[in-house]
Structure formats: C-alpha cells, structure tokens
Amino acid sequence: MEKVGIVGVGMHRFGKFPDLGLTEMGIEACVQALLDSGLDKKRIGVCAVGNVGGGMVVGQKVLAELGLAGIPLINVENACASASTALHVAWSLVASGCYGAALALGLEQMSRTIEGTIPLGTDSLELQMGMMMPGKFALVARKHMELYGTTLKQLAAVSVKNHHHGVLNPFAQYRKEFTIEQVLGSPVIADPLTLLQCSPTGDGAAAAVLCNVREAAGVSQPPVWIEASVLTSGTYETGPRDVTSYDQTRRAAAAAYEISGCGPEDIDVIEVHDGFTISEILHSEDLGFFPKGEGGPAAESGATSIGGKIPINPSGGLVSRGHPIGATGLAQVAELVWQLRGQAGQRQVDGANIGLAHCMGGLVQGLDAAACTVHILKR
Amino acid sequence: MEKVGIVGVGMHRFGKFPDLGLTEMGIEACVQALLDSGLDKKRIGVCAVGNVGGGMVVGQKVLAELGLAGIPLINVENACASASTALHVAWSLVASGCYGAALALGLEQMSRTIEGTIPLGTDSLELQMGMMMPGKFALVARKHMELYGTTLKQLAAVSVKNHHHGVLNPFAQYRKEFTIEQVLGSPVIADPLTLLQCSPTGDGAAAAVLCNVREAAGVSQPPVWIEASVLTSGTYETGPRDVTSYDQTRRAAAAAYEISGCGPEDIDVIEVHDGFTISEILHSEDLGFFPKGEGGPAAESGATSIGGKIPINPSGGLVSRGHPIGATGLAQVAELVWQLRGQAGQRQVDGANIGLAHCMGGLVQGLDAAACTVHILKR
Numbered sequence: 001m002e003k004v005g006i007v008g009v010g011m012h013r014f015g016k017f018p019d020l021g022l023t024e025m026g027i028e029a030c031v032q033a034l035l036d037s038g039l040d041k042k043r044i045g046v047c048a049v050g051n052v053g054g055g056m057v058v059g060q061k062v063l064a065e066l067g068l069a070g071i072p073l074i075n076v077e078n079a080c081a082s083a084s085t086a087l088h089v090a091w092s093l094v095a096s097g098c099y100g101a102a103l104a105l106g107l108e109q110m111s112r113t114i115e116g117t118i119p120l121g122t123d124s125l126e127l128q129m130g131m132m133m134p135g136k137f138a139l140v141a142r143k144h145m146e147l148y149g150t151t152l153k154q155l156a157a158v159s160v161k162n163h164h165h166g167v168l169n170p171f172a173q174y175r176k177e178f179t180i181e182q183v184l185g186s187p188v189i190a191d192p193l194t195l196l197q198c199s200p201t202g203d204g205a206a207a208a209v210l211c212n213v214r215e216a217a218g219v220s221q222p223p224v225w226i227e228a229s230v231l232t233s234g235t236y237e238t239g240p241r242d243v244t245s246y247d248q249t250r251r252a253a254a255a256a257y258e259i260s261g262c263g264p265e266d267i268d269v270i271e272v273h274d275g276f277t278i279s280e281i282l283h284s285e286d287l288g289f290f291p292k293g294e295g296g297p298a299a300e301s302g303a304t305s306i307g308g309k310i311p312i313n314p315s316g317g318l319v320s321r322g323h324p325i326g327a328t329g330l331a332q333v334a335e336l337v338w339q340l341r342g343q344a345g346q347r348q349v350d351g352a353n354i355g356l357a358h359c360m361g362g363l364v365q366g367l368d369a370a371a372c373t374v375h376i377l378k379r
Numbered sequence: 380m381e382k383v384g385i386v387g388v389g390m391h392r393f394g395k396f397p398d399l400g401l402t403e404m405g406i407e408a409c410v411q412a413l414l415d416s417g418l419d420k421k422r423i424g425v426c427a428v429g430n431v432g433g434g435m436v437v438g439q440k441v442l443a444e445l446g447l448a449g450i451p452l453i454n455v456e457n458a459c460a461s462a463s464t465a466l467h468v469a470w471s472l473v474a475s476g477c478y479g480a481a482l483a484l485g486l487e488q489m490s491r492t493i494e495g496t497i498p499l500g501t502d503s504l505e506l507q508m509g510m511m512m513p514g515k516f517a518l519v520a521r522k523h524m525e526l527y528g529t530t531l532k533q534l535a536a537v538s539v540k541n542h543h544h545g546v547l548n549p550f551a552q553y554r555k556e557f558t559i560e561q562v563l564g565s566p567v568i569a570d571p572l573t574l575l576q577c578s579p580t581g582d583g584a585a586a587a588v589l590c591n592v593r594e595a596a597g598v599s600q601p602p603v604w605i606e607a608s609v610l611t612s613g614t615y616e617t618g619p620r621d622v623t624s625y626d627q628t629r630r631a632a633a634a635a636y637e638i639s640g641c642g643p644e645d646i647d648v649i650e651v652h653d654g655f656t657i658s659e660i661l662h663s664e665d666l667g668f669f670p671k672g673e674g675g676p677a678a679e680s681g682a683t684s685i686g687g688k689i690p691i692n693p694s695g696g697l698v699s700r701g702h703p704i705g706a707t708g709l710a711q712v713a714e715l716v717w718q719l720r721g722q723a724g725q726r727q728v729d730g731a732n733i734g735l736a737h738c739m740g741g742l743v744q745g746l747d748a749a750a751c752t753v754h755i756l757k758r
Contacts, residue, residue: 001475052435056456056458056740056741057456057457057741060612060613060741060750069612069613069614070611070613072467072611072612073457073750074455074457074464074467074610075455075456076453076455076456077436077454077456078452078454079435085453088451088453089468092471092475092477095477096380096471096472096474096475096476097475098471098474098475230451231451231452231453232449232451233439233448233449233450234439234443234448234449235448236443248449251449361436362435362436362439370435370439
C-alpha cells in the first residue's frame with residue numbers, strides 16, 4: 001500500500017442556498033481544493049463523489065465544468081457518511097497504486113432536494129410510525145441519562161460549545177452564540193432533544209485532493225498524511241443491546257488505531273459526527289476518548305472546547321457548521337487539515353499534530369447506522 | 380496489483396416485479412453468486428453495490444439479510460453503468476490487496492422507483508424539451524444511416540437477433556421471437572427507432588463474487604479472470620463532432636486492450652450496451668470489432684448471432700434480457716462468466732475463452748455518456 005497524503009482542501013460554505021445550483025457549490029469546493037494543493041489538475045487520475053439526493057451522475061456534471069471530464073468517476077452514496085466514503089474510495093485507489101492523485105468531493109443541497117429528517121423509504125414501519133433520527137437519538141439520550149447520570153445541562157453544553165466554535169468558522173451555517181438556557185429553552189424536537197441540539201438541514205460542498213509521495217513532490221505545502229482510512233457497516237443485531245454504544249464506531253476506531261499505531265491519547269483534535277448533542281457524547285466515548293458515561297461531564301467541564309484537553313468539533317460540528325449530508329465527511333477532513341497545518345485562524349487548536357474524523361450515516365433497522373468511517377490524519 | 384478472478388455469479392431474473400421488494404431481488408442474486416462460488420461468505424471483506432433509484436443505503440439492507448452485515452460497503456451510482464462501476468470498485472479493492480474477496484451487486488426496481496426514460500433533473504433545458512435517451516439515439520441512428528448507409532433493416536436485425544438470444548435465456552425479461560417486419564412495424568418511439576428497438580424498463584439484480592489467487596484456492600470451479608477493468612467518463616465537448624462514435628468507449632476499449640494484451644481479434648463473445656439497436660451497432664464499431672459503418676451489415680449477415688463470427692449479446696442484451704439500470708453491468712458479466720465456463724446452455728458460444736463487457740450510462744450534456752466501463756474476462 002502506498003502512503004497517501006491530503007495536499008489540498010476546499011469548501012463551499014454550508015448554509016441554505018436554494019437559489020444556487022448543486023453543481024456550482026461542488027465546483028467551488030473543488031476549485032479551492034485544487035488551488036490549495038498547487039497540483040496541476042491534469043495529475044488527477046480519478047474522482048470519487050459523495051452525494052445523496054442530487055440525482056444521477058452528479059459528479060460528472062461537476063467534472064465537466066472543472067475541465068476534468070473524461071477521468072474515471074465513482075459516485076458514492078452512504079447516507080450521512082457519503083463524503084467520508086468517497087474519501088475512503090479515493091484513498092484506496094491511490095493507496096493501491098491504481099492512481100497517483102485523486103479528487104474526493106462531497107456535496108448536497110437539502111434545501112432543494114431533501115426535506116426534513118429523510119425517511120429511508122416508505123416500506124419501513126418504524127419510519128412510518130415516526131421513528132426517524134431525532135426520535136432514535138432521543139431514546140439513546142434518555143438511556144444514556146439513565147445509565148450514566150448524563151444531565152440535560154451536559155447535553156446542552158455540547159451545543160453551546162459547538163455553536164461557539166461555529167462563530168469562529170467562516171464556513172459554518174450558524175455563527176451565533178447560545179447559552180445553556182437558550183439551548184434547553186428552544187423548541188423540543190424529540191424529548192429531551194431541543195432544536196439547538198439537532199443538526200440542521202443545509203447545503204454545501206467540501207473537497208480534498210489526495211496523492212501519493214511522488215505526486216506530493218510538486219505541491220504547495222507539506223501533505224497531511226492519511227494514517228488510517230476505515231469504513232464499517234452496521235450489524236443490525238436485534239434483541240437486547242446497549243443502545244448508548246455504537247458497535248460500528250468501536251470497530252472502525254479499533255481498526256484505525258491498529259493501522260495507524262496511534263491511540264486516543266495521541267490524538268490532538270477530533271471532528272465527530274454530532275448529528276445530535278447526545279451523538280457527540282457517546283461517539284467521544286466509543287472512540288476511546290472518555291470512559292463510558294464521562295462524555296457528558298467532559299463537555300460540561302470545557303475539556304472538549306478549543307483550549308481544552310481534547311478539543312472536539314472545532315469547526316462547530318454538524319450542529320453549528322451544518323450537515324448537508326453528502327458533504328459533511330469531507331468538511332470534517334478539511335477542518336482537520338487546516339488545524340494540522342496551523343491554518344485554522346481563531347479556532348486553531350494549539351499543537352495539533354494528529355487528528356481524527358468520525359462520520360456515520362443511515363439507519364437500516366433498529367439503532368445501528370448503515371455506514372461508519374474513521375480517518376486518522378497526521379501532519 | 381493482484382490478479383482478480385470472478386468465482387461466482389448470480390441473478391434475479393429481469394422483468395417487471397412491482398410486488399417484490401428491491402432488497403429481495405438483491406438477496407437472491409447474492410445468494411446465487413455465493414452458492415455458485417462455493418466460497419465461505421465470511422471470506423467476503425468488502426461489498427460494492429450499484430443502484431440508481433432505490434434510495435439511501437440500499438446495499439446495507441441486502442447485506443443485513445445475507446448475514447454479511449458489518450463489512451465495509453460502498454453504494455455506487457453511475458446511471459446505467461452503476462453495476463459495472465460497482466464491479467470496477469470491487470475489482471480495484473481486491474487488485475490493490477486491500478481485501479482478499481469482494482461481493483459486487485447491481486439491483487434496480489424501475490417498476491416501483493423510476494418511471495420511463497428518466498430525466499436527469501429538471502434543470503436541463505435539453506430534457507425539458509424532450510431530448511431524452513430515445514431522442515438522442517434516434518438522431519445518432521439517422522446520422523449513422525446518412526454517413527454509412529446503415530438501413531432500417533440492419534437496425535431491426537439487431538433486435539431480431541437479441542430477441543432470439545433472449546428466448547434462450549431463462550433470466551431474460553422478454554423471451555419472444557420477432558421478425559424484421561414486426562420490429563419495424565412496432566410503434567415509433569423516436570423515428571427511426573421503434574418500440575422493439577429500445578431497451579425496456581424493468582426490475583432485477585445481478586451479483587458477482589471476486590477474489591485473489593489465494594482465496595480462489597477454496598472455490599468450487601476455476602475462476603474467470605478479470606484481465607482488464609476500465610472506467611472512463613465523458614468529455615462533454617461541445618461544437619461539431621462525430622455523433623456516431625463515442626470517445627469514452629474508444630478510450631476505455633483502448634486501455635482495456637493495452638492492459639489485457641488482448642485485441643478485438645482475440646475476443647470470442649461480447650456483451651455490449653444495446654440501449655437501442657443503433658447503440659449495439661456503433662459500440663461494436665467503437666470497440667474495434669468492425670470498421671466504422673460495417674456494424675449494421677454485420678448484424679444483418681448473422682456475424683453477430685450465436686454461431687456467427689463474433690457473437691454479440693448472447694444474453695439477449697438490454698433490448699431483450701432487459702435493462703434494470705442499476706443491475707445491467709453485472710448481468711452482462713454473469714452472462715460472460717457462464718459463457719466462458721461453458722455453462723450457457725442453448726445459447727452457448729462454442730469455444731468461448733475470452734469475453735468483453737461494455738456498459739455505459741448517463742447523459743450530462745450533448746451526446747456524451749457520463750460513464751463507460753470495459754471489462755475483459757478470460758477463463
């Protein structure tokens with residue numbers, strides 16, 4: 001396997017842009033990533049594109065406008081983990097030696113193509129009965145509170161922190177501070193989760209340019225290396241189980257730690273899939289950063305804020321930076337690349353050398369997610 | 380790069396099955412492919428799934444039922460080339476050494492999820508004006524007739540042949556003979572293309588089990604080797620061009636011939652993307668089997684029938700076997716595997732040692748396709 005580096009990242013700001021074209025946002029992210037890399041675009045040998053609701057051959061429409069048409073392109077769908085799956089595919093195609101350089105893009109325009117909390121199809125009795133994402137994670141939150149004593153204030157602290165981080169991020173959908181009281185006082189979506197504890201729908205795009213060591217010789221700045229790229233899917237086991245822990249996250253993290261030779265203690269900054277405040281807490285535990293039940297107190301103590309012991313979601317996370325589902329995974333990676341290069345401006349995490357991005361998506365049955373990725377990046 | 384073999388294939392019959400579940404058809408194809416391979420399903424390390432209209436995380440729903448949940452899964456979309464792109468992804472992940480064995484699946488249920496000739500989105504003026512697939516290929520047919528003297532009878536001969544082949548294929552959507560007169564007398568869809576010259580909408584699934592040389596030691600029968608797996612996308616060049624020739628087919632074929640060391644003269648059997656009768660003619664030329672303009676006379680002469688010089692679409696092709704768009708590419712490959720193993724029954728091509736599958740999908744702008752694959756298989 002070849003060593004693969006990320007040599008350029010770019011984003012179209014997340015937000016609600018119903019009057020833009022989806023392709024337009026994708027082009028902006030790719031152009032920025034290519035400019036950032038300094039790599040001649042003709043070196044790009046393959047492209048992987050994550051998207052959910054944009055219809056057929058979305059990626060090709062972007063490439064055509066970029067002047068990159070003709071190269072192999074793989075459109076990828078893994079629900080909320082579509083962009084990070086595209087990164088995994090691009091990584092594997094460079095790591096394998098098939099290509100010297102690749103472009104990974106994630107894009108979504110939920111304001112035009114996807115409404116609300118996205119039922120997976122009308123054949124699911126669960127969904128027909130209203131058991132969509134907020135309902136599922138509300139149950140998980142209640143169980144986490146029961147088992148570990150996690151409090152409403154701790155849940156709200158995740159939202160306060162991520163909104164504070166989002167204020168510092170020019171690419172974030174929401175750039176506004178909120179207090180614990182405001183978070184808890186916002187409308188209830190699925191008790192105990194209030195509006196400000198749920199990731200919003202939105203539009204946007206994010207891209208990364210990847211290459212092997214030889215191609216990296218010609219780039220603008222030192223690569224951020226992909227030390228591990230792991231994709232898992234859910235096991236959808238039925239029967240009694242611990243709903244406050246995600247098996248596919250634990251498996252992906254264990255594999256990523258083994259491949260990279262890093263453990264949670266070596267990681268300086270994390271982007272984690274905070275679809276809801278409770279998600280950040282339980283994923284931060286499943287990823288090994290805190291013992292089970294200590295994710296909530298950690299958020300409340302400031303340990304997961306920029307300047308804290310282990311900053312989580314300096315970008316603002318899904319809750320504040322936003323969550324255009326096909327773009328999120330690469331927005332996380334763009335944030336880590338900026339952090340590891342020391343280019344994150346006001347939200348810079350001091351001494352960030354190693355970062356971890358965790359993304360998950362899709363519900364098939366029960367509480368398991370359909371796809372989960374963990375990427376470990378090192379400067 | 381590791382050598383990769385196909386060790387099992389399976390299909391759910393193509394047809395119109397609005398009362399079945401999409402997942403159900405996918406499971407049937409996978410179960411058949413796994414049984415055919417004799418490989419322990421626990422050896423499968425990764426899965427790539429081609430689908431267009433089935434919604435989010437389609438593949439995971441199939442894996443869950445197969446007892447394969449948990450392994451990395453990549454849902455892939457490249458319009459009518461989705462299944463062959465899934466095969467390309469699965470091939471690349473085994474060829475790279477990332478995994479020892481992979482499952483590739485393509486599935487679609489157009490009778491429930493996709494209507495008619497699928498506009499790519501309402502933002503295309505071309506599509507709004509009715510310039511969908513039949514219209515585009517009707518223009519191409521007229522130009523081919525003007526440039527090369529291709530006749531209506533030659534176009535119809537492709538349909539007569541493919542319907543005859545379809546009669547011999549238990550997995551085909553249509554199993555009925557037609558005469559030249561019946562083909563030309565069927566309703567006009569887009570002049571000069573009549574109903575029986577157009578691939579139908581339909582439902583179905585096809586799957587393949589791939590593995591490297593080491594894993595192949597434990598399988599039921601000798602692998603069919605993937606000598607080349609090539610994916611290209613269109614260049615969407617505007618301005619005057621020859622609309623009777625597809626640049627992305629020519630580039631994919633040239634690369635596949637170079638990688639495999641085979642030329643058209645070495646190929647014994649072909650599955651080609653006959654979305655319309657004219658498509659088979661022009662692709663058979665672009666793939667190098669006939670000089671430009673000789674594809675029509677070849678079809679009329681019987682050279683492309685089973686028993687002819689170079690049999691094309693012994694499965695019945697898209698026109699007769701059917702074209703559930705996310706499944707087609709792997710149905711082509713299943714047919715070639717059966718042919719190369721000598722298991723194609725009444726439609727067996729004598730002495731078939733090397734086969735070629737060509738698939739293409741999607742329109743972005745003008746007449747170029749979005750994605751094109753060429754696979755060369757050898758027993």
